[in-house]
Amino acid sequence: MLNVAIVAGGDSREYGISVKSAKQVELHIDRELFNPYLILIKGEKWYYRIGLKKFPIDKNDFSLTIGRKKIRFDLVFVAIHGTPGENGKLQGYFDLLRIPYTSSDVTTSAITFNKSFCKDVVRSCGINTAKSIHLFREGLNLESDILSQLALPVFVKPNNGGSSVGMTKVNHKSELGAALAKAFHEDSEVLAEEFIKGRELTCGVLRTEGRIIAFPVTEIIPKTEYFDYDAKYKKGMAEEVVPAEIPGELSQQCQGISRLLYEKLNCKGVVRFDYIFTGSAFWFLEVNTVPGMSTASIVPKMARAHGWSFGELITRLIMEIK
Ligand SMILES: Nc1ncnc2c1ncn2[C@@H]1O[C@H](COP(=O)(O)OP(=O)(O)O)[C@@H](O)[C@H]1O
Ligand SMILES: [Mg+2]
Structure with missing residues (x-):
C-alpha cells in the first residue's frame, strides 16, 4: 500500500475548485492500492483533517503525525490549480525532499x-498562437502600445492566472483602461492578446x-x-x-x-x-x-469517453511515477 498525499487548496482564487477536484480524487482512488490523505494547503497552514480536528504537516519532511503514528508519503497527487501547485513552487519543494509527484516538473510548470x-x-x-504583448508593470503608455500593435477585440488577462479571473474581452478602446486595471489587480504581469x-x-x-x-x-x-x-x-x-x-x-x-x-x-x-x-x-x-478533476470537470469526461473510469485514470497517473 502506498501512502498518497492529495494536495489541495492553494493560494489562488481556485482554492475551492481545487478542494472539489481533490475530493473526487479521494473518492475514486483505488483503496486496494493506495492510502489517500487529503492535505489542505493555504499559505503557511498545511494540514490534514479528521472531522473538526486538524493535524499539521511537518514541512521539514512533509510528514504527518496522528497520535503516536508518523505518516510519511510515498508520493503526491497534485490537485492544486494555480499557485503554488501549478507554477512549480511545490514541485521544487517536493524535489528537495525527493518525493515524487503526479504533475510536470519545476521548469515545465x-x-x-x-x-x-x-x-x-x-x-x-x-x-x-495569437499575437500578444506581455506587460510587466502598469504604466502610462500601455493603452496606446496595445492599440498600435494589436487589432481589437483584445483579451486582457492576468499572465499567471486561471479560471478566467481578472480577464476582459475588450471590444472597444474605451474599455481598455478598466480591463488593464482589473488584470493588474490580480497579477503583476498582464497579457494583452488578439481575439481569435x-x-x-x-x-x-x-x-x-x-x-x-x-x-x-x-x-x-x-x-x-x-x-x-x-x-x-x-x-x-x-x-x-x-x-x-x-x-x-x-x-x-x-x-x-x-x-x-x-x-x-x-x-x-x-x-x-x-x-x-x-x-x-x-x-x-x-x-x-493541473486540470480540474471535479464532477463538473472536462478531463474525467474525456477519460470516460476514452474508456477509462476516473479510478483507472488516477491509478495510471500514479503508476507512471512510482
Ligand atoms: N485570444 C483569445 N481568443 C479567443 N478567445 C479567448 C482568447 N483568450 C481567451 N479566450 C477565452 O477566454 C477563456 C479563458 O482564457 P484562458 O487564456 O484560457 O485563461 P484561464 O487560464 O483563466 O482559463 C478561454 O477559454 C476562451 O474562451
Ligand atoms: Mg483556460
Missing part, C-alpha cells in the same frame, strides 16, 4: 503557468505505460460570450461535447499537435491543451498542467 513565455515555446514548435474567432476545442494528454495518449478532442460551447468564470463553474452555462463534432482528420490533427506539445514542453501527468479552431487551423490558447 513555471514556464507553462506563464501564459506569455509558454506561447513563445509553443510558437517555436510551429503551432499558431472560432470554436473552442480542448484535448487532454497523458503518458501511461510509456506512451503518450491523447483523449478525444472536446468542444466547449459556453452560453456566455466566451468561457468565463460563470461558464466554467455554473451549472448549465457551458456545454461540453465529447468527442467534438468535427471531422475525424481534424480531431486527429488536434490530438497530434497536443501530443507534440506534451513532448516538447516535457509535460508529466495529465494536462489539457486549449485551442481556438478557426475552421482551417488550430490556435493554441494555453495549457493547464
Whole structure:
C-alpha cells in the first residue's frame, strides 16, 4: 500500500475548485492500492483533517503525525490549480525532499503557468498562437502600445492566472483602461492578446505505460460570450461535447499537435491543451498542467469517453511515477 498525499487548496482564487477536484480524487482512488490523505494547503497552514480536528504537516519532511503514528508519503497527487501547485513552487519543494509527484516538473510548470513565455515555446514548435504583448508593470503608455500593435477585440488577462479571473474581452478602446486595471489587480504581469474567432476545442494528454495518449478532442460551447468564470463553474452555462463534432482528420490533427506539445514542453501527468479552431487551423490558447478533476470537470469526461473510469485514470497517473 502506498501512502498518497492529495494536495489541495492553494493560494489562488481556485482554492475551492481545487478542494472539489481533490475530493473526487479521494473518492475514486483505488483503496486496494493506495492510502489517500487529503492535505489542505493555504499559505503557511498545511494540514490534514479528521472531522473538526486538524493535524499539521511537518514541512521539514512533509510528514504527518496522528497520535503516536508518523505518516510519511510515498508520493503526491497534485490537485492544486494555480499557485503554488501549478507554477512549480511545490514541485521544487517536493524535489528537495525527493518525493515524487503526479504533475510536470519545476521548469515545465513555471514556464507553462506563464501564459506569455509558454506561447513563445509553443510558437517555436510551429503551432499558431495569437499575437500578444506581455506587460510587466502598469504604466502610462500601455493603452496606446496595445492599440498600435494589436487589432481589437483584445483579451486582457492576468499572465499567471486561471479560471478566467481578472480577464476582459475588450471590444472597444474605451474599455481598455478598466480591463488593464482589473488584470493588474490580480497579477503583476498582464497579457494583452488578439481575439481569435472560432470554436473552442480542448484535448487532454497523458503518458501511461510509456506512451503518450491523447483523449478525444472536446468542444466547449459556453452560453456566455466566451468561457468565463460563470461558464466554467455554473451549472448549465457551458456545454461540453465529447468527442467534438468535427471531422475525424481534424480531431486527429488536434490530438497530434497536443501530443507534440506534451513532448516538447516535457509535460508529466495529465494536462489539457486549449485551442481556438478557426475552421482551417488550430490556435493554441494555453495549457493547464493541473486540470480540474471535479464532477463538473472536462478531463474525467474525456477519460470516460476514452474508456477509462476516473479510478483507472488516477491509478495510471500514479503508476507512471512510482
Ligand atoms: N485570444 C483569445 N481568443 C479567443 N478567445 C479567448 C482568447 N483568450 C481567451 N479566450 C477565452 O477566454 C477563456 C479563458 O482564457 P484562458 O487564456 O484560457 O485563461 P484561464 O487560464 O483563466 O482559463 C478561454 O477559454 C476562451 O474562451
Ligand atoms: Mg483556460
